[in-house]
Amino acid sequence: xxxxxxxxxxxxxxxxxxxxxxxRARYTDxxxxxxxxxxxxxxxxxxxxxxxxxxxxxxxxxxxxxxxxAQDIPGDNVVQLIRDDQPALSAGEIxxxxxxxxxxxxxxxxxxxxxxxxxxxxxxxxxxxxxxEQATETYSTIEIxxxxxxEVFEGLEGVEVIERTFKVGLQEQLYIExxxxxxxPEPGGGIKVIGSLQCPYYVHxxxxxxxxxxxxxxxxxxxxxxxxxxxxxxYPSIVAIHAALLARKAGRPVRLIYDRHxxxxxxxxxxxxxxxxxxxxxxxxxxxxQDIEIVLDGGxxxxxxxxxxxxxxxxxxxxxxxxxxxxxxxAVATNTPPNGxxxxxxxxxxLFAAELMVEHVAERLGVPSLELRKxxxxxxxxxxxxxxxxxxxxxxxLVVAAALKAAPPIRPSAHPTVRRGRGLSLxxxxxxxxxxxEKKLGGKVAVEAAADGTFTILTASTEIxxxxxxxxxxxxxxxxxxxLDRVTVGPQDTSxxxxxxxxxASRTAMIVGGLIHxxxxxxxxxxxxxxxxxxxxxxxxxxxxxxxxxxxxxxxQGDAYPVYAWACTIxxxxxxxxxxxxxxxxxVSAVDCGKAIHPVMAEGQIEGGMLQAVGWATIxxxxxxxxxxxxxxxxxxxxxxxxxxxxxxxxxxxxPYSGGPFGAKGIGELPMDGxxxxxxxxxxxxxxxxxxxxxATPEKVLAACNSR
Amino acid sequence: xxFTLNGATVSVDVVGTRRLLDVLREDLxxxxxxxxxxxxxxxxxxxxxxxxxxxxCLVAVGQIGGCSVVTVEGLALQDGKxxxxxxxxxxxxxxxxxxxxxxxxxAAHALLNANPRPTEDEVRVGLAGNLCRCTGYTKIxxxxxxxxx
Numbered sequence: 001x002x003x004x005x006x007x008x009x010x011x012x013x014x015x016x017x018x019x020x021x022x023x024r025a026r027y028t029d030x031x032x033x034x035x036x037x038x039x040x041x042x043x044x045x046x047x048x049x050x051x052x053x054x055x056x057x058x059x060x061x062x063x064x065x066x067x068x069x070a071q072d073i074p075g076d077n078v079v080q081l082i083r084d085d086q087p088a089l090s091a092g093e094i095x096x097x098x099x100x101x102x103x104x105x106x107x108x109x110x111x112x113x114x115x116x117x118x119x120x121x122x123x124x125x126x127x128x129x130x131x132x133e134q135a136t137e138t139y140s141t142i143e144i145x146x147x148x149x150x151e152v153f154e155g156l157e158g159v160e161v162i163e164r165t166f167k168v169g170l171q172e173q174l175y176i177e178x179x180x181x182x183x184x185p186e187p188g189g190g191i192k193v194i195g196s197l198q199c200p201y202y203v204h205x206x207x208x209x210x211x212x213x214x215x216x217x218x219x220x221x222x223x224x225x226x227x228x229x230x231x232x233x234x235y236p237s238i239v240a241i242h243a244a245l246l247a248r249k250a251g252r253p254v255r256l257i258y259d260r261h262x263x264x265x266x267x268x269x270x271x272x273x274x275x276x277x278x279x280x281x282x283x284x285x286x287x288x289x290q291d292i293e294i295v296l297d298g299g300x301x302x303x304x305x306x307x308x309x310x311x312x313x314x315x316x317x318x319x320x321x322x323x324x325x326x327x328x329x330x331a332v333a334t335n336t337p338p339n340g341x342x343x344x345x346x347x348x349x350x351l352f353a354a355e356l357m358v359e360h361v362a363e364r365l366g367v368p369s370l371e372l373r374k375x376x377x378x379x380x381x382x383x384x385x386x387x388x389x390x391x392x393x394x395x396x397x398l399v400v401a402a403a404l405k406a407a408p409p410i411r412p413s414a415h416p417t418v419r420r421g422r423g424l425s426l427x428x429x430x431x432x433x434x435x436x437x438e439k440k441l442g443g444k445v446a447v448e449a450a451a452d453g454t455f456t457i458l459t460a461s462t463e464i465x466x467x468x469x470x471x472x473x474x475x476x477x478x479x480x481x482x483x484l485d486r487v488t489v490g491p492q493d494t495s496x497x498x499x500x501x502x503x504x505a506s507r508t509a510m511i512v513g514g515l516i517h518x519x520x521x522x523x524x525x526x527x528x529x530x531x532x533x534x535x536x537x538x539x540x541x542x543x544x545x546x547x548x549x550x551x552x553x554x555x556x557q558g559d560a561y562p563v564y565a566w567a568c569t570i571x572x573x574x575x576x577x578x579x580x581x582x583x584x585x586x587x588v589s590a591v592d593c594g595k596a597i598h599p600v601m602a603e604g605q606i607e608g609g610m611l612q613a614v615g616w617a618t619i620x621x622x623x624x625x626x627x628x629x630x631x632x633x634x635x636x637x638x639x640x641x642x643x644x645x646x647x648x649x650x651x652x653x654x655x656p657y658s659g660g661p662f663g664a665k666g667i668g669e670l671p672m673d674g675x676x677x678x679x680x681x682x683x684x685x686x687x688x689x690x691x692x693x694x695x696a697t698p699e700k701v702l703a704a705c706n707s708r
Numbered sequence: 709x710x711f712t713l714n715g716a717t718v719s720v721d722v723v724g725t726r727r728l729l730d731v732l733r734e735d736l737x738x739x740x741x742x743x744x745x746x747x748x749x750x751x752x753x754x755x756x757x758x759x760x761x762x763x764x765c766l767v768a769v770g771q772i773g774g775c776s777v778v779t780v781e782g783l784a785l786q787d788g789k790x791x792x793x794x795x796x797x798x799x800x801x802x803x804x805x806x807x808x809x810x811x812x813x814x815a816a817h818a819l820l821n822a823n824p825r826p827t828e829d830e831v832r833v834g835l836a837g838n839l840c841r842c843t844g845y846t847k848i849x850x851x852x853x854x855x856x857x
Binding site: 027 | 750
């Protein structure tokens with residue numbers, strides 16, 4: 001046998017890195033499809049009401065154009081997800097601005113634009129609902145209960161009660177490649193869709209349902225994808241259905257590529273919300289009770305909102321051990337465009353409030369907040385709000401110590417009108433699907449050995465920049481005991497690979513990587529048998545939940561996640577007291593990822609997530625007007641540039657998890673959780689004012705400073 | 709109309725008001741420049757025109773007759789191997805999803821040509837017109853700094 005050097009733990013070259021730096025990588029809009037027409041979605045201009053009439057200007061040459069309405073949908077007029085509430089095209093009712101009503105396609109873009117101008121839609125408007133406190137429809141509610149919360153707040157002597165309300169804003173994922181799909185009619189009534197997406201099988205299910213296709217007739221292929229961050233979890237199903245409807249009616253391929261303006265105006269955002277905390281502590285700092293209420297705005301359709309709410313609720317108490325906890329969470333419907341998946345998935349919202357609550361309690365008691373954190377934080381053997389006992393890979397102490405050690409010395413401000421401040425946060429984030437989610441999903445992979453000594457990993461997990469293809473080959477190569485270059489990852493094509501579940505929820509490395517590890521080990525053992533098996537030989541694996549994990553969906557009690565990843569983040573800010581501008585100058589984060597399969601990529605993913613969180617906390621504000629986003633262009637929706645970004649220092653802490661491949665835990669979402677509360681604490685350190693909301697825009701910072 | 713693209717002379721018969729980005733991608737099938745916003749904010753469509761970094765979504769092709777245009781496809785060495793800058797991007801994790809990478813590489817290339825030993829702050833200024841949502845910029849900046857003369 002050839003002696004091989006372990007691939008896991010080494011920064012091996014990114015699989016598709018060569019293609020990406022030379023321009024060879026082909027993203028959706030780079031693909032040449034002969035004869036393809038250009039598609040466009042015609043959307044509502046009111047937030048609520050119904051379509052009274054659609055007029056097609058008789059002066060326009062309509063035979064040049066294909067028009068699709070709700071009547072052209074051969075299957076169910078539904079975007080398949082959790083609830084069947086969202087139509088692929090409006091059948092008359094309008095629940096939000098930018099709701100798709102019609103689809104058009106033509107041979108060139110000028111004709112499409114001219115046709116769009118020749119369509120007139122009139123509406124009967126209804127009074128929209130934008131205020132979550134006045135919303136009447138609820139998507140879901142969750143109650144988590146531990147101990148006796150009411151008794152604590154009603155009875156105990158010698159307890160301080162601190163109450164605060166926190167607000168979090170909308171945020172756009174802002175992947176740099178906008179949404180897009182190309183649909184190609186296939187012989188036999190099938191349709192192939194190639195697109196920019198995270199979850200090929202979500203799109204597959206949605207296509208089958210709306211276009212009444214069989215498993216084989218619907219084929220979904222992921223093109224190279226220019227970022228997702230959750231934004232390409234559920235929304236690509238809509239793009240794919242639309243492209244497929246146009247292609248079906250036109251009888252030819254159709255490209256449906258969004259421009260940035262349409263992408264910003266129409267696609268899902270991070271759920272905004274309000275979180276109220278009531279905390280009871282003894283004067284010695286002992287945490288006695290937490291009473292938490294969460295309200296998230298789901299927007300006009302359900303999308304993934306109940307699952308987002310679930311993750312928000314489970315993380316709401318923060319990484320702290322408290323004997324009495326009550327978390328009441330609800331998500332409501334309004335008439336804004338639907339909100340959906342975005343890295344962190346509710347946890348950044350609820351952890352923002354939980355972390356700032358530590359600051360407020362510390363201030364009331366007159367003790368350093370770090371001291372309270374160290375007193376309260378979950379350690380091995382402690383139980384969470386859902387009653388989950390943490391039995392391994394608990395890293396609160398490790399990450400706090402590592403971050404403190406790496407933090408730069410505190411510098412004085414160099415300018416009389418600029419004040420500096422420092423803030424710290426401690427967060428944890430559950431890896432993988434919640435509760436019994438992975439069991440229900442039953443993700444599948446296969447590893448195949450070919451006669452020429454090479455191996456192929458068959459999985460629907462997608463590469464969206466986070467390094468899936470590279471880490472999967474590292475895991476498989478080491479499990480097989482072969483050099484890295486003998487292993488490749490097959491294409492993310494639903495006609496070729498099994499459903500590994502979606503590429504979401506910090507589950508790819510830990511859950512799907514774990515399945516690949518199992519499959520590769522079994523393949524190695526079978527190949528090592530004295531009686532050589534016939535090649536090619538394929539080993540399939542499906543997820544089986546360890547019987548140590550217990551979860552009750554009804555009571556929300558039990559093991560919410562197989563394990564948690566941990567992070568302690570320290571930020572330094574400069575606040576310009578004349579303009580209110582907040583500049584994050586330094587950011588240090590110690591992150592326990594269990595085991596870094598690829599340390600450079602792990603750092604890179606953490607750094608990118610941190611900056612996304614810095615954007616959410618400081619400059620990424622969406623202004624609403626009449627149910628639409630006012631700043632729906634990249635000229636007005638700002639994200640951090642290289643000049644805005646701090647130097648980010650990442651410390652990888654490796655506290656292995658026995659259930660993950662080589663000890664790895666999921667960390668894709670974790671970096672989104674920590675920076676926002678640390679930044680608000682740093683602004684307080686600099687200015688003496690508490691904002692209790694993000695984004696901390698210059699206007700809000702100035703107003704808070706002036707009203708002191 | 710004629711211009712030089714990645715060292716070779718190309719002729720195109722197109723309306724002069726069309727965007728250089730579209731002519732490159734659709735007529736010449738050179739797709740390294742990407743459309744991220746179409747209004748000059750993101751830099752994903754960056755190309756070099758006579759050595760300067762330009763957003764090709766804001767340039768009418770009629771403006772560039774006789775100019776030298778370089779896209780990411782023109783950055784590799786003569787033997788087709790990645791340039792040291794491209795190699796540094798791979799090794800140091802500067803490319804994640806890769807959609808900003810072509811523009812980022814061209815901005816970095818132009819910066820290093822103009823200033824072979826930039827400081828970190830100068831690198832940040834040089835890349836400020838190119839948005840990246842994956843990396844937090846730290847690894848991109850480190851890759852550029854590693855290629856100082």
